[in-house]
Amino acid sequence: MSEITIEQISEFFEETRQFTQEAKADFDIDKVCRWSYFFGDTDEEKLTKFGSYLESDGYEPIGFIEAEEDDENPELIYLRVDKEELHTVESLDVLNVKLYGLVKEYDIESYEGMDVGPVDEPVE
Numbered sequence: 001m002s003e004i005t006i007e008q009i010s011e012f013f014e015e016t017r018q019f020t021q022e023a024k025a026d027f028d029i030d031k032v033c034r035w036s037y038f039f040g041d042t043d044e045e046k047l048t049k050f051g052s053y054l055e056s057d058g059y060e061p062i063g064f065i066e067a068e069e070d071d072e073n074p075e076l077i078y079l080r081v082d083k084e085e086l087h088t089v090e091s092l093d094v095l096n097v098k099l100y101g102l103v104k105e106y107d108i109e110s111y112e113g114m115d116v117g118p119v120d121e122p123v124e
Contacts, residue, residue: 003100033086033118034118036080036090037113038114040077043101
């Protein structure tokens with residue numbers, strides 16, 4: 001998977017703004033939101049250690065998600081961590097660069113990207 005570009009982040013912000021307006025969603029991507037970040041590896045122990053590091057940096061480990069059988073790599077396990085924060089296109093780009101660096105440092109197979117929702121969104 002290639003790294004997320006600032007152009008893709010900008011498009012993500014625009015699409016989210018459009019979605020929240022059309023769907024009358026109760027959050028604004030330009031304010032504090034619950035951001036979710038996803039990391040993939042086949043080694044749950046490595047992901048657990050990585051999650052502990054991220055927790056010490058203020059992220060909330062939510063749990064693991066197993067890949068579907070028909071996924072490109074069905075052996076992958078995904079770690080989801082959340083954090084309530086305010087982002088701009090530029091600040092999210094800076095964070096993504098940091099997360100890609102941490103993935104390399106911790107020998108995690110991939111940083112899969114992010115999602116966003118309201119602060120009070122229930123964790124699934």
